[in-house]
Amino acid sequence: MTAKILSGKEIAEAIKREVAAEVALITERHGVRPLLAVVRVGEDPASAVYVGSKVKTSEELGMLSEHHHLPVEATHEEVLAIVKDLNARPEVDGILVQLPLPAQVDEREILETIDPAKDVDGFHPVNVGKLSQGQKSLVPCTPAGVIEILKRSEIPIAGAHAVVIGRSNIVGKPMAQLLLQENATVTVCHSRTKDLPAVAATGDILVAAIGRAGFVRAAHIKPGACVIDVGINNVSDPAQAAELFGPDEIEKRLNTIAKRGFTLVGDVNPKEAKEKAGAFTPVPGGVGLLTVAMLMKNTVEAAKMRRKL
Ligand code: NAD
Numbered sequence: 001m002t003a004k005i006l007s008g009k010e011i012a013e014a015i016k017r018e019v020a021a022e023v024a025l026i027t028e029r030h031g032v033r034p035l036l037a038v039v040r041v042g043e044d045p046a047s048a049v050y051v052g053s054k055v056k057t058s059e060e061l062g063m064l065s066e067h068h069h070l071p072v073e074a075t076h077e078e079v080l081a082i083v084k085d086l087n088a089r090p091e092v093d094g095i096l097v098q099l100p101l102p103a104q105v106d107e108r109e110i111l112e113t114i115d116p117a118k119d120v121d122g123f124h125p126v127n128v129g130k131l132s133q134g135q136k137s138l139v140p141c142t143p144a145g146v147i148e149i150l151k152r153s154e155i156p157i158a159g160a161h162a163v164v165i166g167r168s169n170i171v172g173k174p175m176a177q178l179l180l181q182e183n184a185t186v187t188v189c190h191s192r193t194k195d196l197p198a199v200a201a202t203g204d205i206l207v208a209a210i211g212r213a214g215f216v217r218a219a220h221i222k223p224g225a226c227v228i229d230v231g232i233n234n235v236s237d238p239a240q241a242a243e244l245f246g247p248d249e250i251e252k253r254l255n256t257i258a259k260r261g262f263t264l265v266g267d268v269n270p271k272e273a274k275e276k277a278g279a280f281t282p283v284p285g286g287v288g289l290l291t292v293a294m295l296m297k298n299t300v301e302a303a304k305m306r307r308k309l
Contacts, residue, residue, distance in 0.1 A: 001224070003277040008145075008146045011152050015293040016061060022300050023062040025260035026309055034063040034303035036094040036120065036295075039078060041105060042072035047098045054096065057292050063299060066092075076105045080113060087115040093303040094120035098293070117306045120298040123169065131177050136305075138298050143175035145290025147182065149281060155205065155226045158183035163203030165196070165216070165267070166190045171209035171230055179205070196220070204248060206277075209226050209268035214244045216268040224278035230287050231267025246271045 014206045027033050036058045064106045068082050071225060081103070095118045101107045116126035122140040130137035150157055162184040166172035172188060179186045183287040184205065189196050200206055200220035208216045209230035221227060235241055241253045244265055256263040266283030272279040281287055303309070 001276065001278070002226075003207050004279040004281050005275050006153050006226075006228075006286065007147055008149060008281060008286045011149055011226055012145075012289040012293040015056070015148060015297060017206070018295045019293070019300055020061040021260050021270075024132045026300075026303065027062065030307070031178065032063050032303065032307060032309065033062065034092055034093045034299050035066065035093050036096065036299045037066040037099045038060075039068045039070070039082055039086075039095070041070045041074050042102050044100065052100050053292055054295060056224065057296060058299065060165045061278070061296055062266045063296070072102055076109070076121055079110055083110060083113050087113070087118065092118060093306060094118055094295075094299040096121050099174075116117050120295055120301055120302055122174070122298065128169070128174070131174060132199060134181055138302060139172060139178065140174040140231060141291045141294035141298060142171050142209075142287065145287055145294045146175060146230065148290060148294070149228065149287065150182075150205065150226070153226075153279065155279065157205065159185070160204040160207040161185045161187070161202055163187045163189060163200050164207045164209065165220075166209035166211075166230075168209065175207055175230075176208065179207075202282040205251075210267045212267055213240065213265045214267070214269040216273070218237065218269075218272040219271060223276055225276075226289060227268055227273050227277040229266035229268040229270075229273075229281050229283050231265075232283065232288060233265050233267070234262035235265045236262040241265075244271055246274070255309070261268070 022048050027215045038051050038054055039247050040047055055065045055067050072171050086092045097110055105282045111123050114124055116124045119127050122138040127137045162179040164176045167188055167190045176186050176188045189199055197219040201222050205226045213233040213235050238254055247255050264284045
């Protein structure tokens, strides 16, 4: 069997087109342009890339954006003051504090200070609570993107057994809640799960959000399952790459390692998934592309809810 590859590109583009149309509509009808404010502290290169892409995409879709960049030595109070100021400004619809934050800044207090109505990352306890109660809320972007991939690829969720590997607050737990809301039967696996491959292999839908390159192998996959790979890992060892990629892809990957020093791989072994799954998402080009698209969607949602449009 050769699994179908579920590309995130077309789905992310479709969502962005829908968001742009909605932005145009509310701008025309209500004279409002949603505003996303992003706060970044320090010089983490990955954070700089993510924030750049969030700001650029929001502008491409017709929204307004602000980028507040503080030096790595910024104090907790300075970051807190920016968040409070953004909370108080009525024209700001969405606030996103890019993680990770430097050690002197208390991440939890910062995230809990964000006005839940502007919490476009969906990490505030009020939004987490609403999600668990099935109330309308701002939902974390990455798991929300996974649901979009499943729905738009016509993968049945209701009644399916969905297995989520990973229980982080950012991906695993909200992923499980969203699948439950869609009427899947949900199992959550983690580092203490006994005989994890056997449990994973009962999933019609298998979501991997672990942070370990190629962790999910053939033994974890039910034949024909839909495998969603959330992981983003760097692999720099050509021998490890050879374990993960077949003849169709290995040369490209080895070239990337030679050029950049690493290649991006997910938590799933794509060579084995291709043989055993019914469908799977590639890395790069899968779930990762949905995260920014869903942030844009959340920003418009926040604008509509806050402003009662
Ligand atoms: P995390 O480190 O916070 O959580 C990892 C989870 O995996 C934990 O709950 C842990 O229990 C579980 N785990 C770790 N080792 C395990 C093992 N050996 N067996 C079973 N479970 C194990 O990570 P996270 O923030 O949830 O991210 C997970 C992955 O998803 C990372 O690779 C991250 O880079 C990626 N990610 C991607 C996006 C995206 O936009 N595509 C967004 C967020 C995170």
